[in-house]
Amino acid sequence: MTEAKDERRPAGELEAAVMAVLWAADLPLTAAQVQLDLDSGLARTTVTTILTRLHEKGVVQRERQGRGFAYHPAQDAQGLTARRMHTELDRDSDRETxxxxxxxxxxPDDERVLRQLLEADEA
Amino acid sequence: MNVILLVVPLLLPFAAPPLVRRALEGARPVVALWTLTVCALVLAGACVASLGALLLTGLLRVPALAALGELVHPLNAPSGLVVVPAAALATGALTLGAVTLVRSALRQSRAFRVARRQADRRPAAGDLCVVDSPHPDAYALPGRPHRIVVTTAMLRSLGPRERDALFAHERAHNAGGHHYFLAAAELAAHCHPALRPAREAIRLAAERAADEAAARAVGDRRLTAHAIARAALAGHAASSPRPDFAAAATTGPVPQRVAALLTPPGRPSRVPHRIVLLLAACALLSGTAASAGVLDFHHEIEIAQGEAPR
Known part of the structure; x- marks a missing residue:
């Protein structure tokens, strides 16, 4: 069911999901680890295809690990521009408008209320 | 001329705050978002039209300007004791509103252009733009193509399925064109101080609409609620302690959103919610009064110009 749903998702959404897994991890991940972490029933071949496409775009870098590759997000000048963009936006105190x-x-009271809501939900 | 018609639109927005705060009760978020935005725009437009008419009434008392306006008779307006202070106040209000609006618009469009330019330069993984930052944050960046900007800290504070809910939430903002609603809210808030609560209500309605869309996309309201709560708590822990200048009179938007997702959705009633109707009535009344007032003013000017019979 989830598998069918995930295979139907637009390619862009799948790329974003895979990229998020790589960014959330501290270490380079293999396709199998990404598939496991995605927890979405996506086929291994699909994950590998997405990773290869991301590598071709230069968004991820890879290193040989065993018989396959381990992937990690590309940290380069582009990462720096993104950081600059974030600072630029941060300067604008009311950017959420x-x-x-x-x-x-x-x-001030929100944290307490949130924790109460979560506790009540878990109970 | 009838000054009352021009004063009504200036007073009616004061009735709006208690209504806008309750607009999300009962009404579906998308319905509330549309109602709030359209009503805020109508109320704001009526205010500006009334202020403009009051301002012109005052200006046309100056003989040189009356001659410029080709007035052959004096304008039939209330005595100078009423009109001159009213015109002066209208001038002040319009100037202040225009200045703050232009300043805010310039600042925001600049920040937005910078964000857009940087996002366009970056190779994309789908629509995702990741920023390496220790502060959990995420936002929708509308434009062509739409992007979602997420920090690494935010990605790390959520589980894989919660991240899906976050992405679905941001995509819903972009797909729904919510930035237009937020810009309209900003515009209205600069037209009348009593419309500032409407701006907050519109922001909350946009978030609620995106939350419901995300819950539909991932097929799990609880998961979506937990993702929001977890992201908010992570951001709270990371942020430096803020001065508690605001007394905690009401609950902030985040707990309201989480609570709404944790309650099972009620059947959307076919009868529009009473609050929505009241808001619409308020906007309609304001718009009608302003239109009538401006038409009346126009008619008086035509009389003074000798073009219409007295």
């Missing part, structure tokens, strides 16, 4: 952020800053 045009850019919809995932989570706003928490207010």
């Amino acid at each position: 045009v850019l919809a952020r995932f989570v706003a800053q928490l207010g």
Whole structure:
């Protein structure tokens, strides 16, 4: 079921998901590790194809590991521009007015309320 | 001329704050988002039109300007004791609003262009643009093509399925064109101070709409709620302690969103929610009063110009 759903996802979304796994990890990952971490029932061959495509684009780098490759995000000048962009946006105190952020800053009481909500949900 | 018609649109926005804060109760987030935005824009437009008419009434009392406006009779307006202070206040309000609006627009469009340029220069993994930063943060970057910008700290604080919920949330912002709603909210907030709560309500409605879209995309409301809560708590721990200048009178937007996702969705009622109707009525009344007031003002000018019978 999930497998069918994931194989149907647009290529861009799959690339983003794979890239997120590589960024979240501290070490270079093999295709098998990425597949395991994705937890989405995606076929190994699909993961390998995506990783190869990302490598061709220069977004990830790879090193030989055993019979295959281990992949990690490309850290280079492009990473620096992205960091600069982040600082640029940070300077704008009220940037959330045009850019919809995932989570706003928490207010003084929000943390307590959030933890209560989660505890009540887990109970 | 009837000054009351021009004053009504200036007072009606004061009725909006209690209504906008409750607009998300009962109404579906997308419905609330549209209602809030359209009503805020109508209320703001009516305010600007009224202020403009009041300003012109004052200006046309100056003989030189009256001659320039080809007025052959004096304008039939209330006495100078009313009109002159009203015109002066209108001038002040319009100037202040215009200055803050232009400043905010320039600053934001500049930051936005920089973000866009940098994102375009970067090779993309799908629509994802990752920023190496110790602060958990994520936002939607609209444009061609749409991008989602996420920091490494945010990716690391979420599990794989929670990351899917986060991406779905940001994609929903881009797909829904939510930046237009946020820009409209910003515009309205600069037109009348009582419309600032509407800006907050529109932001929350946009987040709620994206949350529901994300929950549909990953097929799990609880998972989405947990992703939001976890991301918020991670960001909270990482941020330096902020001064608690704001007393915690109400719960912030994040707990409201989490709570809404943890409650099972109610059946969307076919009858529009009462609050939504009240808001629409408020905007309609304001728009009608402003239109009538401006038309009346126009008619008085035509009379003063000798073009219409008295």
